[in-house]
Amino acid sequence: MPEESAPVISRTIDARGSFCPGPLMELIRNIREAQPGDVIAVLSADAGSRTDIPRWVEKAGHRMVGVFPRDGYDEIVVETLH
Amino acid sequence: MxxxxxxxxxxxxxxxxxxxxxxxxxxxxxxxxxxxxxxxxxxxxxxxxxxxxxxxxxxxxxxxxxxxxxxxxxxxxxxxxxxxxxxxxxxxxxxxxxxxxxxxxxxxxxSRILPEAIAHFNEEAHHFYTPDAARRLRRALDAFTGGRIVIGIAGMPYKCPPAPLEVAFLIDSELRDRHLRDRTEMHFCSPIGRVFTIESVSEMATPVFVEKGIEVHTFFNVDEIDPEQKLVRSLEGEELPYDLLILVPPHKGxxxxxxxxxxxxxxxxxxxxxxxxxxxxxxxxxxxxxxxxxxxxxxxxxxxxxxxxxxxxxxxxxxxxxxxxxxxxxGVEPEATAGTYTGKVMCFFEIGGGKATVLQFDYNHPPRPPKPNRFWHLGKIVFNKTYWHTVPKGRV
CATH class of the missing domain: 3.50.50.60 (FAD/NAD(P)-binding domain)
Incomplete structure (x- = not known):
């Protein structure tokens, strides 16, 4: 998905100081408190997050908006569906 | 002063x-x-x-x-x-x-445990993070005659990461000895995409679950316990019925x-x-x-x-x-090596059947657990028994 069409981010989790599975656990903690339609961005410098988070999002039935490489980290954007 | x-x-x-x-x-x-x-x-x-x-x-x-x-x-x-x-x-x-x-x-x-953070945890789930809870679990295992055992992790991080896996393996061994294993379904739930946080340990442990016939459910983050239906539900939408539920409680500092x-x-x-x-x-x-x-x-x-x-x-x-x-x-500088923590950790890991392995790692070297054997199981027993004379006194 082109980045320009990404939805508006409602919350950003800066997990760049955290190691796997920290960023995923932070996302899960936030999703527990989120409303359907909320868009959450996780900033992670841990390469494992690039695969772990999309796999979890698929299993949990949310929507992966995308994994966007930034300067030394990834911005992983997820839309909460339920 | x-x-x-x-x-x-x-x-x-x-x-x-x-x-x-x-x-x-x-x-x-x-x-x-x-x-x-x-x-x-x-x-x-x-x-x-x-x-x-x-x-x-x-x-x-x-x-x-x-x-x-x-x-x-x-x-x-x-x-x-x-x-x-x-x-x-x-x-x-x-x-x-x-x-x-x-x-x-x-x-x-x-760290401290917070079982009360999950509704019905205290009435329905067993754990082994206090002596009382461990004794209660022992009584439940003694009374167990077959059924579904669900073992999971209800929050990360938690004390002693191998412990829930060890408990699964040790219960499997016990039930085999008691001739109850063929009447028991065992399930292990991990909140992440593999059975253990460290990849190399997960690679060692996953085949052990397969060999012992323990079904693994990854990305299972405990959301609620239903005491009436005896079900544990995950945030990811999975439901597991249980006769005996064993969960690592959430932890905090x-x-x-x-x-x-x-x-x-x-x-x-x-x-x-x-x-x-x-x-x-x-x-x-x-x-x-x-x-x-x-x-x-x-x-x-x-x-x-x-x-x-x-x-x-x-x-x-x-x-x-x-x-x-x-x-x-x-008023001096600390000695460079002695004053720098490298992330060193070493712990034993029970596999059941009287065998164990050992995890040794630091920030830069992930563990490469040796093939489980009786030596490391005995090592863990000896370490536990001699602890009082060694670790707190700085002798090892």
């Missing part, structure tokens, strides 16, 4: 105190330095043994000793509840209004470090991975380091370091803290 206060009389606190007493004995004897341990109960508890109470191989009495008896005679012990740390005044407030002033502070306040503004709501203290000094804030996203409190250290479960919450971590961190504080007291 320079005052060193150590909060917590667990593995980390006790070992730091004894190592400091050894390094600074002359200064302590001359009245120039005082080392004080503050502990809520005055008892030292060997928590790794709780799992063995549940497995019917240990008694609580063997896991508890008076902290005073483990401390060097040069170390003072104060029994009291820690209410608050006032870093700006370098003071620790205890219950009943006592204030202790420090020049150096070591926070070794460990000590309330006093949250109340003191030193740790976020998780209770894990932002800690420098090499010096073990407590940070005034997490490091900035661009890598800029936040200031460290020069005189406040944390170790063991209390830190936010990405390492096992286990006595072993505290065991290998304690000499670093002792080296750094002793150097500061003497």
């Amino acid at each position: 320079q005052r060193i206060i150590i909060l917590g009389g667990g593995v980390g606190g006790t070992l730091v105190a004894n190592l400091l007493a050894r390094k600074l004995h002359a200064e302590i004897d001359r009245g120039r330095v005082a080392v004080t341990v503050v502990d809520a109960t005055g008892d030292h508890v060997y928590q790794p043994g709780f799992m063995y109470i549940a497995m019917g191989a240990e008694r609580e009495q063997s896991l508890r000793r008076a902290e005073r008896g483990l401390l060097d005679r040069r170390v003072e012990l104060v029994v009291g509840d820690i209410v608050r740390i006032d870093e700006s005044r370098r003071a620790v407030e205890l219950g009943e209004g006592t204030r202790l002033i420090y020049d150096y502070l070591v926070v070794a306040t460990g 000590a309330q006093c470090v949250i109340d003191s503004g030193l740790a976020p709501s998780s209770g894990w203290l932002p800690t420098d991975r090499e010096t073990l000094q407590v940070k005034t804030a997490p490091d900035a996203p661009d890598g800029t380091k936040a200031p460290r409190f020069p005189n406040v250290y944390a170790l063991g479960d209390a830190t936010d370091l990405p390492l096992s919450k286990a006595g072993s971590t505290a065991h290998f961190e304690a000499p670093v803290v002792a080296e750094r504080i002793a150097a500061q007291v003497r």
Whole structure:
């Protein structure tokens, strides 16, 4: 998905100081408190997050908006569906 | 007089105190330095043994000793509840209004369990993180005659990462011995995408689950327990019925470090991975380091370091803290190697059937567990039995 069409981010989790599975656990903690339609961005410098988070999002039935490489980290954007 | 206060009389606190007493004995004897341990109960508890109470191989009495008896005679012990740390005044407030002033502070306040954070946990789920809970699980296992056992992890991080896997493997072995295994379905639930956080350990353990016929459910984050239907539901939408439910409860750091503004709501203290000094804030996203409190250290479960919450971590961190504080007291630089924590951890890992393996790793070297065998199982038993004479006294 082109980045320009990404939805508006409602919350950003800066997990760049955290190691796997920290960023995923932070996302899960936030999703527990989120409303359907909320868009959450996780900033992670841990390469494992690039695969772990999309796999979890698929299993949990949310929507992966995308994994966007930034300067030394990834911005992983997820839309909460339920 | 320079005052060193150590909060917590667990593995980390006790070992730091004894190592400091050894390094600074002359200064302590001359009245120039005082080392004080503050502990809520005055008892030292060997928590790794709780799992063995549940497995019917240990008694609580063997896991508890008076902290005073483990401390060097040069170390003072104060029994009291820690209410608050006032870093700006370098003071620790205890219950009943006592204030202790420090020049150096070591926070070794460990972690605590919060089963009540999940509705119906206490009535429905078993665990092995207290002696009472472990005995209750033992009774449930004794009464078990077959059915569905669900073992899972209801929060990360938690104490002793291999423990829930070990419990699954040991229960499998027990049920085989009792000829109940063919009447039992076993399920293991992991909150992440594999059975263990460290990939190499997961690669070792996954085939063991397959071999033992324990069904693995990854990305299973416990959302609710339904006591009427006897179901545990995950955030990911999976439902597992159970006859016996065993869950690692959610964990947090000590309330006093949250109340003191030193740790976020998780209770894990932002800690420098090499010096073990407590940070005034997490490091900035661009890598800029936040200031460290020069005189406040944390170790063991209390830190936010990405390492096992286990006595072993505290065991290998304690000499670093002792080296750094002793150097500061003497006004010299700490010895570079002894004063730098490399992330070293070593722990045993039971596989069941009288076999175990060992996990040894540091920040830069992931564990490469050897093939499980009887030697490492015996190693764990010997380590547990000799603990009182070795680790707290700094003999290993």
